[in-house]
Amino acid sequence: MGILEVKNVGKRFGGLQALSDVNLSVQENTVHAIIGPNGAGKSTLLNCFVGKLIPDTGSVMFNGQSVLGLKPHQINQMGISRVFQTPEIFGDLTVMENVMISCFAKRDGAFRMHPFETVAHERDIVEQAEQMLTDVNMIDKRHMHAASMSRGDKRRLEMAMCLAQEPRLLLLDEPTAGMARADTNNTIDLLKEIKEKRDITMAIIEHDMHVVFSLAERITVLAQGTPLVEDTPENIKGHPKVKEAYLGEAA
Amino acid sequence: MKMLGLSQRDTTFLLIVVFLTLVTPILLQPFPEGSGMATFNAGYPDLMQRFAIFGIFAIGFNILFGLTGYLSFGHAAFLGVGSYSVVWMYKLLGYNVVPGILLAVIVSALFALLIGYVSLRRSGIYFSILTLAFAQMSYNLAYSVLTPLTNGETGLQVYTNDPQVLMGENSPTSPHFFGIVMNESAKLNVGGWEFTFNNGYYFCAIVAILVFYLSLRIFRSPFGLMLRAIKTNQTRLNYTGLNSRPYTLAAFVISGMYAGLAGALMASMDPLAGAERMQWTASGEVVLMTILGGAGTLMGPILGAGFIKYFENIFSKINDNMLHQWFAWMPDGIEDFLIGLSHFFVGKSWHLTLGLLFMLVVIFLPGGLVEGGQRIAKAVRNRRSKGDGAEAQTQPAE
Numbered sequence: 001m002g003i004l005e006v007k008n009v010g011k012r013f014g015g016l017q018a019l020s021d022v023n024l025s026v027q028e029n030t031v032h033a034i035i036g037p038n039g040a041g042k043s044t045l046l047n048c049f050v051g052k053l054i055p056d057t058g059s060v061m062f063n064g065q066s067v068l069g070l071k072p073h074q075i076n077q078m079g080i081s082r083v084f085q086t087p088e089i090f091g092d093l094t095v096m097e098n099v100m101i102s103c104f105a106k107r108d109g110a111f112r113m114h115p116f117e118t119v120a121h122e123r124d125i126v127e128q129a130e131q132m133l134t135d136v137n138m139i140d141k142r143h144m145h146a147a148s149m150s151r152g153d154k155r156r157l158e159m160a161m162c163l164a165q166e167p168r169l170l171l172l173d174e175p176t177a178g179m180a181r182a183d184t185n186n187t188i189d190l191l192k193e194i195k196e197k198r199d200i201t202m203a204i205i206e207h208d209m210h211v212v213f214s215l216a217e218r219i220t221v222l223a224q225g226t227p228l229v230e231d232t233p234e235n236i237k238g239h240p241k242v243k244e245a246y247l248g249e250a251a
Numbered sequence: 252m253k254m255l256g257l258s259q260r261d262t263t264f265l266l267i268v269v270f271l272t273l274v275t276p277i278l279l280q281p282f283p284e285g286s287g288m289a290t291f292n293a294g295y296p297d298l299m300q301r302f303a304i305f306g307i308f309a310i311g312f313n314i315l316f317g318l319t320g321y322l323s324f325g326h327a328a329f330l331g332v333g334s335y336s337v338v339w340m341y342k343l344l345g346y347n348v349v350p351g352i353l354l355a356v357i358v359s360a361l362f363a364l365l366i367g368y369v370s371l372r373r374s375g376i377y378f379s380i381l382t383l384a385f386a387q388m389s390y391n392l393a394y395s396v397l398t399p400l401t402n403g404e405t406g407l408q409v410y411t412n413d414p415q416v417l418m419g420e421n422s423p424t425s426p427h428f429f430g431i432v433m434n435e436s437a438k439l440n441v442g443g444w445e446f447t448f449n450n451g452y453y454f455c456a457i458v459a460i461l462v463f464y465l466s467l468r469i470f471r472s473p474f475g476l477m478l479r480a481i482k483t484n485q486t487r488l489n490y491t492g493l494n495s496r497p498y499t500l501a502a503f504v505i506s507g508m509y510a511g512l513a514g515a516l517m518a519s520m521d522p523l524a525g526a527e528r529m530q531w532t533a534s535g536e537v538v539l540m541t542i543l544g545g546a547g548t549l550m551g552p553i554l555g556a557g558f559i560k561y562f563e564n565i566f567s568k569i570n571d572n573m574l575h576q577w578f579a580w581m582p583d584g585i586e587d588f589l590i591g592l593s594h595f596f597v598g599k600s601w602h603l604t605l606g607l608l609f610m611l612v613v614i615f616l617p618g619g620l621v622e623g624g625q626r627i628a629k630a631v632r633n634r635r636s637k638g639d640g641a642e643a644q645t646q647p648a649e
Contacts, residue, residue, distance in 0.1 A: 050490065071489070071494070072489045072490050073489050073490075073491075073492050073493055073494045076489075076491060076492035077492045081490075081491075082490050084490075088484055088486055088487040088490070089484065089487060090479075090480050090483045090484050090487060090488075091483050091484065092479065092482065092483040093476075093479060093480065093483060097476060097479075097480075100476070101476065101477070101480050101488070101491060101493070102491055104473050104476070104477070104493075105491050105492040105493050106492070108473075109492075110492060110493055110494040111493070111494045111497040111498065112473075113474060113501060114472055114473045114474050115468065115469045115472050115474040115475070115501075115505075116256075116468055116472060117473055117474075118256060118257075118468070118471050118472060119471060119472065119473055119475075119476055120258065120471070122473065125473075161487075161491065165491070165492065
């Protein structure tokens, strides 16, 4: 039984059958990549996990509980964090404040009225956030305006915010999209480091095969809304169906 | 020095605000009586009370708009509700302002909870329109259907046959705070200057300091941090496991209570309440104040409120006779020309001056008057650091 169990998921947008009969099982403490050509339904599938979309059919179970119909913040509180394709951070706040918000969400839950406490006096939150920033090598940037950083740093910050919540499952939506080679390699190293240090399950959606084959332990290939194959990276590399999906039948 | 759970910097800041508020009656009378410039004096009770009251209104509005970015166009509704509550307490109990102010804060909180619960289902322009609709609805109701509660067009006021059950033989017959009568003042004459220390002003000023302190605490709290996070990226907030709805609703209710308190103080200075207090122009005014001063800053709304109220009261008083006096020394043709030109900017046309200033601020100082102040401070610091380079550079700029 995997930590994330997806059964018979289908989603239709008007005349387009974006997903049909998707079955997927992500095992605990593995890195599971979902790959596929453009329009295969990768992002749609991911959005079904986090509460942004509700599938028309099927079920999505996280840790034995259904996530369907729950709000994004409720699903997050269950232990699923998400990294976006374009880094979503609090641009007007400092790097430190960004991470502290995650720490508050972890400690206090979805809502807590605390208008008469002072952020600076919350020792444990400050320490946690500083520790997290040290872990991702950003401690020297803690007073910086988050919006003024480079894209690579924004990605790193977003990662730190997700990790500060100690999620059981980290979803990454094309974490290296639009990045230069050097930044991509940095991100791969960062993800590898995270994997070594913590008990965490990751599901990655990715175009870049270099990233996929450097990280993934299991790979699911999605094409036209249905999974084609699921296997180890070695077996996927030479799989004829995968070549067909990416390059067309002629190849 | 640290005080009341504030950092050193905030304590200093609060003390400066307290000091300035307490000496306002002196600061606003820089010109001696009878001099040509005396028109520009603003140290009279009525205007100073308005500075404090609209300051409170804008501080509260800033908690919603400045922190969360939700632009409400209906905050005047709470102002009106606050005033009506106070006048009702005068009618039923007596002229002590305390029961009325408490009732006003409670009623405006409930009112804000209702309006906020519905309006906050949408964001952006739709939220603004919903709040505007609610406020206009309240205004029209106060004018017509709710006449038994609001006394319609005449406005709510105290009549001699009202119960006023707590009124004793010797109780004051105008609003008072446990015997301190609001419209009484002490006057001090020093040389040509006359300073007026009005009870009502000091009452409003002390309330304003208290609520300013509260807003300072909210700004520095985790709650305030979440509100700022909502303004910058609500998507990220939701995907970080935080529910933005109760946060925005809490901010809306708090700012509604501030507005209710401001409305209550208006009726505490002058025991009247009219529906026009709820009109959309009053809602728009507080938006102008907050943006003009600097939305999202602590001091901005207070500066904006003071600025607009000053212009409203001082520029609107200038008439053609005064213009003639000022320009009398010029040759006739030029004098007439200048008077004709100035005519568009003073007296009843003071809105034009305000409009131009507002445009200038929004275009050149998007951060409001506070940004202007910061730029000046920075320029001064830079100039000073050129003079004695190394020493000034060791101090980190904040």
